[in-house]
Amino acid sequence: QLQLQESGPGLVKASETLSLTCTVSGGSISSNGYYWGWIRQPPGKGLEWIGSVYYSGSTFYNPSLKSRVTMSVDTSKNRLSLKLTSVTAADTAVYYCAGARVDFWSGKHHFLDPWGQGTLVTVSS
Amino acid sequence: QSALTQPASVSGSPGQSITISCSGTRSDVGTYNLVSWYQRKAGEAPKLMIYEVTRRPSGVSNRFSGSKSGNTASLTISGLQAEDEADYYCCSYAGSIAVIFGGGTKLTVL
Numbered sequence: 001q002l003q004l005q006e007s008g009p010g011l012v013k014a015s016e017t018l019s020l021t022c023t024v025s026g027g028s029i030s031s032n033g034y035y036w037g038w039i040r041q042p043p044g045k046g047l048e049w050i051g052s053v054y055y056s057g058s059t060f061y062n063p064s065l066k067s068r069v070t071m072s073v074d075t076s077k078n079r080l081s082l083k084l085t086s087v088t089a090a091d092t093a094v095y096y097c098a099g100a101r102v103d104f105w106s107g108k109h110h111f112l113d114p115w116g117q118g119t120l121v122t123v124s125s
Numbered sequence: 126q127s128a129l130t131q132p133a134s135v136s137g138s139p140g141q142s143i144t145i146s147c148s149g150t151r152s153d154v155g156t157y158n159l160v161s162w163y164q165r166k167a168g169e170a171p172k173l174m175i176y177e178v179t180r181r182p183s184g185v186s187n188r189f190s191g192s193k194s195g196n197t198a199s200l201t202i203s204g205l206q207a208e209d210e211a212d213y214y215c216c217s218y219a220g221s222i223a224v225i226f227g228g229g230t231k232l233t234v235l
Binding site: 108116 | 128157170171172173176177214218221225226227228
């Protein structure tokens with residue numbers, strides 16, 4: 001049974017880069033057909049999809065965040081990473097990683113499963 | 126892309142049925158049968174409850190069901206139980222490589 005665990009600094013200074021890691025256990029991050037996604041939830045707001053990455057490096061990003069986001073996969077460590085540059089207070093959120101069932105060629109996202117428990121990142125001024 | 130619209134809260138008594146709506150547009154819910162629903166309990170990871178509008182993952186109770194009409198998707202929970210109390214989020218593929226969520230609905234079991 002796949003399990004995901006997010007990790008990284010809980011506090012990031014404004015204008016700097018937010019970096020998070022998600023470790024996958026109970027299965028291979030290189031599993032066929034499985035993308036890996038990042039989702040966030042700012043305090044008091046709804047969920048926001050950040051993007052999804054395949055183990056080969058293929059990515060899909062939320063157009064509203066695309067200019068600041070980089071996602072990658074380290075197959076040797078069975079983990080994925082998220083980098084978000086030039087953060088502001090609006091990037092304060094609980095960040096989740098999740099498995100994503102995605103059509104490789106069309107990019108159609110079917111569902112996100114499983115999810116990690118999430119990690120809170122606060123951007124300070 | 127705008128977020129999908131869900132009621133902020135719904136409530137019901139044990140044994141009753143409740144329905145949570147998820148309103149979108151022709152660009153997302155109305156076009157794609159790629160609506161999913163997630164349950165999130167305090168301190169736990171979100172859990173997939175319904176995918177592709179009506180499909181239920183293995184292990185999810187058959188008391189949970191999904192449907193869609195036009196631009197609105199719905200999650201129905203029948204035989205409400207105390208353990209169903211949680212936040213529920215809908216999600217839809219929205220074309221142009223975009224995924225959007227609803228604002229979430231807090232379900233209270235009275």
